[in-house]
Amino acid sequence: MTVQPEGPEPTTARKRGGQRVCALPKEDPQRVTELREENAQLEEAMRAHAVVDQAVGVILAVARLTPEQGRDVLGGVSEVTGIKLGHVAELIVGWARSGQLCSDIRTELDQQLLRHAPPAPAGD
Secondary structure, three states, X not given: OOOOOOOOOOOOEEEEOOEEEEOOOOOOHHHHHHXXXXXXXXXXXXXXXXXXXXHHHHHHHHOOOOHHHHHXXXXXXXXXXXXXXXXXXXXXXXXXXXXXXXXXXXXXXXXXXHHHOOOOOOOO
């Protein structure tokens, strides 16, 4: 069984030095536009994901939590405040740099950290 590659067929085939060489297919402007848009969306998603990961790292640095718990805290702050996750993440990353965080986010972050805090070790 022969597997055919996806995509348009080469436009021409010509011989060069006795070898058959396939020319690239003609450029499809609509497909190029679609691919550029898809690439831009993927780049934006990658940046957004990185900011969320950074915010989770900040949360882990201030509390003894697992990464999953850190994501739950971040998601909880977003849900309760009604602010999109990516924006909450940006605010928390900014807080790590500046030490400043708006009071509603800070209050809810504290509440979420209390909800997810690990139990204190025995004897404390």
